[in-house]
Amino acid sequence: xxxxxxxxxxxxxxxxxxxxxxxxxxxxxxxxxxxxxxxxxxxxxxxxxxxxxxxxxxxxxxxxxxxxxxxxxxxxxxxxxxxxxxxxxxxxxxxxxxxxxxxxxxxxxxxxxxxxxxxxxxxxxxxxxxxxxxxxxxxxxxxxxxxxxxxxxxxxxxxxxxxxxxxxxxxxxxxxxxxxxxxxxxxxxxxxxxxxxxxxxxxxxxxxxxxxxxxxxxxxxxxxxxxxxxxxxxxxxxxxxxxxxxxxxxxxxxxxxxxxxxxxxxxxxxxxxxxxxxxxxxxxxxxxxxxxxxxxxxxxxxxxxxxxxxxxxxxxxxxxxxxxxxxxxxxxxxxxxxxxxxxxxxxxxxxxxxxxxxxxxxxxxxxxxxxxxxxxxxxxxxxxxxxxxxxxxxxxxxxxxxxxxxxxxxxxxxxxxxxxxxxxxxxxxxxxxxxxxxxxxxxxxxxxxxxxxxxxxxxxxxx
Numbered sequence: 001x002x003x004x005x006x007x008x009x010x011x012x013x014x015x016x017x018x019x020x021x022x023x024x025x026x027x028x029x030x031x032x033x034x035x036x037x038x039x040x041x042x043x044x045x046x047x048x049x050x051x052x053x054x055x056x057x058x059x060x061x062x063x064x065x066x067x068x069x070x071x072x073x074x075x076x077x078x079x080x081x082x083x084x085x086x087x088x089x090x091x092x093x094x095x096x097x098x099x100x101x102x103x104x105x106x107x108x109x110x111x112x113x114x115x116x117x118x119x120x121x122x123x124x125x126x127x128x129x130x131x132x133x134x135x136x137x138x139x140x141x142x143x144x145x146x147x148x149x150x151x152x153x154x155x156x157x158x159x160x161x162x163x164x165x166x167x168x169x170x171x172x173x174x175x176x177x178x179x180x181x182x183x184x185x186x187x188x189x190x191x192x193x194x195x196x197x198x199x200x201x202x203x204x205x206x207x208x209x210x211x212x213x214x215x216x217x218x219x220x221x222x223x224x225x226x227x228x229x230x231x232x233x234x235x236x237x238x239x240x241x242x243x244x245x246x247x248x249x250x251x252x253x254x255x256x257x258x259x260x261x262x263x264x265x266x267x268x269x270x271x272x273x274x275x276x277x278x279x280x281x282x283x284x285x286x287x288x289x290x291x292x293x294x295x296x297x298x299x300x301x302x303x304x305x306x307x308x309x310x311x312x313x314x315x316x317x318x319x320x321x322x323x324x325x326x327x328x329x330x331x332x333x334x335x336x337x338x339x340x341x342x343x344x345x346x347x348x349x350x351x352x353x354x355x356x357x358x359x360x361x362x363x364x365x366x367x368x369x370x371x372x373x374x375x376x377x378x379x380x381x382x383x384x385x386x387x388x389x390x391x392x393x394x395x396x397x398x399x400x401x402x403x404x405x406x407x408x409x410x411x412x413x414x415x416x417x418x419x420x421x422x423x424x425x426x427x428x429x430x431x432x433x434x435x436x437x438x439x440x441x442x443x444x445x446x447x448x449x450x451x452x453x454x455x456x457x458x459x460x461x462x463x
Contacts, residue, residue: 045210083107093117127151188276202230211236217243218253239268245275256281294378317362324358352380415446
């Protein structure tokens with residue numbers, strides 16, 4: 001008998017539709033979520049915009065009971081709605097169409113992965129492979145670890161013509177190697193060795209606890225960005241036979257080896273002379289941040305963090321964003337200066353944004369240099385009510401219901417999901433103004449309304 005899957009649409013209306021199986025012509029139970037109306041972050045929406053298939057269990061409806069799935073070209077394996085997949089997923093190069101995709105928009109992946117061909121992975125929450133596993137991403141693969149996500153491997157290797165983009169934290173309990181292209185915007189930490197034979201842009205921090213080898217090209221933070229330096233903290237033997245910060249685009253890099261070679265540099269240096277923006281152990285991290293959290297408490301957001309040690313730490317600046325791209329300073333907290341003891345900090349945002357917002361810490365040294373924490377998200381009620389608008393989806397016009405906000409002049413912005421401002425307007429609070437969308441193409445946008453004491457945001461879909 002032909003099986004069906006459930007389609008969960010706006011307003012929780014349920015219908016039945018047949019779906020091609022991922023394996024052997026059979027039918028499997030799949031739940032489709034219309035992600036744009038379920039409160040996912042702008043990053044998850046942007047990265048997983050075509051991600052509509054959620055594996056929920058076996059045909060008896062038992063979550064997690066179906067342990068083995070196989071996907072091929074043209075297939076999208078999605079995890080959402082808080083589900084954590086713990087089985088085995090096999091990626092094959094069979095079939096026709098686009099490279100197979102794995103998209104994790106909520107919940108997580110905590111299973112095993114067998115790669116018989118390239119794969120594209122968008123991780124917005126948690127991606128964990130077994131502690132004893134070894135995985136090699138073949139040519140044509142890409143892995144994106146988005147803001148706020150974590151990825152954990154044992155031994156991991158990225159082959160030639162692969163892409164890794166990290167905007168949060170990646171850990172490897174074994175070895176880490178790459179002959180592809182890496183852009184590291186935050187932290188990569190390997191308990192074993194770290195080997196690069198491809199192209200690596202290190203814009204924040206890479207830690208290798210058992211050796212470092214570079215035969216490829218490594219660049220750092222460009223000169224126009226005066227806030228950060230790309231840092232390497234290494235234990236064990238270090239070897240460089242490639243380009244390390246070489247040339248006008250080499251950027252700023254700091255390499256700190258616990259057992260350095262001559263001049264405090266690599267144990268073995270056979271490559272070109274390092275670039276003029278390279279230093280050795282000059283950029284030791286001034287603050288060892290242990291944790292940073294943001295939690296909604298009524299109409300406020302409680303922010304807590306702690307440090308294991310501090311060196312010349314002047315202050316922390318708490319920054320906030322409605323889209324995880326454009327941040328503004330909201331609070332300042334004095335640092336401890338110099339300390340080898342654990343320091344605990346707490347602050348409160350008394351006027352948070354309504355809905356989902358994002359926070360990060362900017363740590364400022366006494367000499368003015370700054371580094372940034374990872375980004376955390378929180379969903380707060382805020383002191384204004386949620387933004388109401390209709391119809392949504394809309395065609396050419398949209399009505400804003402601002403009757404529950406202060407009767408004052410308000411700024412309206414329509415933004416892309418990457419944070420670019422596309423349209424602006426001035427409206428009056430306490431009213432129901434109409435906004436024209438006729439100049440915008442079909443798609444999903446973020447609409448933001450700002451008053452003197454509040455900021456409201458809501459996703460809008462234009463048909």
